[in-house]
Amino acid sequence: MSSSPDRPEANSEAQLDTFPKLLLNHARVRGDKIAMREKDLGIWQAWTWREVLDEVRAMACGLAALGFQRGDKLAIIGDNRPRLYMGMTAAQCLGGVPVPLYQDSVAQEMKFVLDNAEVHYAIVEDQEQVDKLLELREEDSSIRHILFGDPRGMRHYDFPFLSSIEKAQAAGREFDKANPGFFEQSANSVTGADIAIMLYTSGTTGNPKGVVLTNDNVVITARNGIIRENLTDQEEVLAYLPMAWVGDNLFSYAQSLVAGFTVNCPESGATVLTDLREIGPTYYFAPPRIYENMLTQVMIRMEDASRIKQRMFHYFMQHAQRVGTRILDKKPVKLSEKLIYKIGDFMVYGPLRNVLGMGRTRLAYTAGEAIGPEIFDFYRSLGINIKQLYGQTEGMVFVCVQPDGEVYADTVGTPAIDVEVKIDDSGEVLYRGPGVFHSYYKAPEETSKTKTEDGWVFTGDAGYFAENGHLKIIDRAKDVGKLTDGTMFAPKYIENKLKFFTFVKEVVAFGDQRDYTAIFVNIDLEAVGNWAERRNIAYSGYTDLAGQDDVYDLVQECVEKVNEDLSHDPRLGNSQIRRYLILHKELDADDGELTRTRKVRRNFIAERYGELMDALYSDKPECHVETQVKFEDGRTGMLAADVKIRDARQYTPVAKAS
Amino acid sequence: MYERTLGDVVLEVRNISLSFGAMRVLNDISFDVRQGEIRSIIGPNGAGKSSMLNVINGFYHPQEGTITYRGETRHEMKVHKAAEQGIARTFQNIALFKGMSTLDNIMTGRNLKIKSNILLQAIYWGKAQKEEIEHRKKVEEIIDFLEIQAIRKTPVGRLPYGMQKRVELGRALAAEPEILLLDEPMAGMNVEEKEDMSRFVLDINDEFGTTIILIEHDMGVVMDLSDRVVVLDYGLQLADGPPDEVRSNQAVIDAYLGVPH
Known part of the structure; x- marks a missing residue:
């Protein structure tokens, strides 16, 4: 050279x-x-x-x-x-x-x-x-x-x-x-x-x-x-x-x-x-669930802190929520508020960043899934420059990235350097750029289905460009379906909304070609377990906890909040959740219910729990199931439970005020 | 895929009898332990298993019988002699320092190996410093071996039971024992924890060549791990032999399942 x-x-x-x-x-x-x-x-x-x-x-x-x-x-x-x-x-x-x-x-x-x-x-x-x-x-x-x-x-x-x-x-x-x-x-x-x-x-x-x-x-x-x-x-x-x-x-x-x-x-x-x-x-990347886990842990530990510390924490965190992201984005903020933020930085934000291991982080990415707006804002308000990016293995990750100062929780930013992005007539997102993969190994047919001759790649994601020029992803294009009344049904969108609650770990939404939306919920054992302990609710394990009425009440609140939220969406207002159940076991990649990257395999789950699906789309209040589970060493066992099914409150859809 | 070969006899107990007052706890027990062996002692509750371990490491002094260890025949073992000569143990009820970290607890297992004087240790200077670094290295190897890096600095009182058992095993290992006495290392564990612990027992035996005397109630574990098994019942020795032989011994079956009297 x-x-x-x-x-x-x-x-x-x-x-x-x-x-x-x-x-x-x-x-x-x-x-x-x-x-x-x-x-x-x-x-x-x-x-x-x-x-x-x-x-x-x-x-x-x-x-x-x-x-x-x-x-x-x-x-x-x-x-x-x-x-x-x-x-x-x-x-x-x-x-x-x-x-x-x-x-x-x-x-x-x-x-x-x-x-x-x-x-x-x-x-x-x-x-x-x-x-x-x-x-x-x-x-x-x-x-x-x-x-x-x-x-x-x-x-x-x-x-x-x-x-x-x-x-x-x-x-x-x-x-x-x-x-x-x-x-x-x-x-x-x-x-x-x-x-x-x-x-x-x-x-x-x-x-x-x-x-x-x-x-x-x-x-x-x-x-x-x-x-x-x-x-x-x-x-x-x-x-x-x-x-x-x-x-x-x-x-x-x-x-x-x-x-x-x-x-x-x-x-x-x-x-x-x-x-x-x-x-x-200084440079950090994690899928949203890791940011979620860290936040959950901080919150659980704060519950055990002394009262003075708790008050200080909540006071400064509220302040950070008001002005933190604006300061990070270098937008104008009142001097007095800046001063309080400085004190907060010394007393709370700095130490907290340190505990999170992000004391020196200049840039943090999240990708793979949508991130909850509260979680996203929590980190940003602490002064951590966390940004979303949108990408795929087929494009060597970078398709869209949020530029500094233009970070919004519901979009994934603007196209990366040398990358072009377009939306086709069906609403699917396509891109072209230097990272576009050579081929699928030994699968020329698959390759040509995904990549056009002039290098455009079908992402399989449905999305659109928002007014600010940022790409917004709704769901997998093939997963977007319709209820029998014709309302658009975006399962991932609903699942994600619900997963943003700390008590909820995993959600599977059904509704395509059906009369209404119904869901399976997995609770977060750590968060709900902690919540139960503080209320002296005894439980022996996941299955027991998941079946308790108090836990159902807790989840009901989350479901109804999502319904209220959905009722404001002009397109998805009618796809509110009608019935739900808390699944008796945690979804597990070993049982084939999740992919290795922890994405739910909706159709597989619907087949595996056919009885539960039938119960969701009937008015049965309870359903007995027996499920085969696979342990880490490859052996299998049976898990039996009576799963309750509940109705959730519906809100009248309100058309968006123009 | 390979044949286990057992070494010479390293420990032999002959005609051991132990009484507390009128209570005969052990009655004329004799067996030997060979180099590199996993030797189990089984029996129903109150059979005298833990008492037998206590005799071996010198905590109990039998009225009759002899213990031969490393070619030296004694009437009774002394606790400090046992420890000095490479016999370490864990306990049926966990006996750790609850307020101390995992690391410090395992470090206490190195105590007998520390040569520098206490004053030098206190100021962490000269020979003591060098020595401590060496011991810490050994302790870290054990932490790595038992896969407990994540709880290195956690006070053991805060750890779940299965983890505490692992730390206790770590402390016993820290003495680099020739013979390791494990008193119900898997009691109260779930299947997964038992599998982990079984693997550690096998790995210790395999990697360090440590001879292991094991008391355990889970017959599956005992039969899988052991080279030879001694069966006790109310202080009497019912059987002694390889797992298969013991399993089919009528006296053993009767002791476990009960016989009409």
Whole structure:
């Protein structure tokens, strides 16, 4: 490469179009800067960019020594671990394709992806994942080699196709010595048009599809995001979302490699909140439910605080709600109010941001689902610049982003850099841009259904541009239906409205081709449990709590508030919730009721609970159900309960005052 | 996929009898424990299982019989000798320092290994500092091993029961014992917690080569984990052998299911 060492980025930016080149460049330009951290044995261990390159190089050569060829796929399975991220880069340096899988999938779920992607090599975290692959290998032996990180429990595993990452790296270092120049030659021969990664979309229907993304797709989109938000190599992020999710791949992998900032891996899934506080990320991303969980926890803990603290908290939080977002958006605010906000910042907001681990956060994104306006405003009023973005795996995340100062809870912002967005006649949102995926793997038909010849992608979302030019998403286009009286029915819209209440965890709404809207509710065990404890309501577990009349009263209030809200909407006013029930079990991805990204699978649920559906659309006050449940270890059991069904109050729809 | 091989006898109790006044708690009990073995003691309530553990770690002193450990035959074990020589235990009723954190509780398990004097420790200086760092490292390894990183700094009194049991196991492990005595480690746990605990017991045995003497009521767990099982009933030794043999022993079945008298 012809970059001068003084200002390498300025000249070579355009040439740094692949992950291998980006890594080589960081090792040269900021070799001593920390690239990755991982908490191990209670201490944050760090790797500089130079060390990352060294590890990746050994890993890549190790893989090559095992016969890994250009174009081969490398499955990556496990929690967010530096060595798994390095494994991704190692595969990319060989012109191979990393295929991250959801680490909590059971073996049979992984089988589809491994077969579909023709995976022969895998880097996995630990025994749990190795066991799954061994289970699959008994059926057919398409996996040629498995590398693992943590050897624990595998002392007696004696398979020729299984070895630790370290061992493979040691062999790789030998290979490197024996084949000088192999690594550089291989890494530099990868081009922007080469495939960088394959991400399987969880798919609410049918089998997952492998989204093929090129280096150009990922690198250019990542760089555009960095430019738009002025991110630098000084950012700190926490990598804690599944590596198989496109968001994690963009924020904790691609953007880190483009900008050169530091990625931090938590000690374990259970320590994320503690680690978040210790790291204090400057750049943060989470799906709405994580923001919700954090807020719920803060509120629960505030209930236990002393009265003085509670009063102080509520006084300043009310003040923040009035002026906080305006101050964040740099809009004019009275001096006296600014002063009170300053005091509040010292007494409440600052410490609270610290507890949330967002004391240094310059930019926080939320995506994946709609976020509740109260939750959104809560964080913004604390001075945390949280913004919504709208995106898809097929577009490498960025389609629309909210610009600074123009952040509204009900829209997802304006198109990202180089991205065009349009709405077709049926109301479906389409986009075109640099991140648009190459294809679905081995599914040309699916590809052409989703992507037009000139590069427009059908999102499957129904939406429109609001007057301010921001995109507003209502629901999945195919989910938008009609009640028998012709009223438009947007299930997700109703579900989300209800999910914004802290007591409600999950909702499934039905109404398409039916006489009225009816719903299943999952209560939030933590929030409702706490509420019950404070009222001395005894319960033995989820099923018991969910069946209590007091809890029904609580949910009734939420349902009726949603109904009142809906009655103001000119289009959805008649789709108010008529009947509801609280489901006797928590919806679970292991039972197939949710996708791995925790989206409800409405049709599956309707079929699975047919009796309950019938009861919802009759006037029965109660229904007996028996449900088969799957435990984490794969065994099954039966759960029986009498589920009550209640009617909710309806409000007369009011046409919008013009 | 691999054969378990048991080592030599490390501990042997011969003809142990223990009475409190007129109460005969243990009557002529003899069995041995081999290196690297998971050895279970089972029996109905009041059979003398915990008393047997107490004899082994020197808390009770039997009137008759001998205990041979590491080739040394004694009439009775002394508590401090047992601890010094690598016998650690957990208790049927959790015995942790409720106000202290998980980390500190496990650290107390290192007590016997700390060599520097208390004054140096108090000011955290010189040799003491270096030593503490080493011990902390060991404790962190145990925390990692038992997957309790998330409760590292939580006072144990606030932890659920199953977690407290795990911390107690951690404290026993901190002594790096040769023999680990576990007194009903799975009592009061649900299926999932029992599975976790079973896995830890197997992993401890496997990774550290620790010999384990286990008292447990859950027959499924005992039969799955154990290499050999001793059965006690009202202080008498009913059977001793591999799980399959014990399971089909008529005297054992009678003791558990009851026989018409």
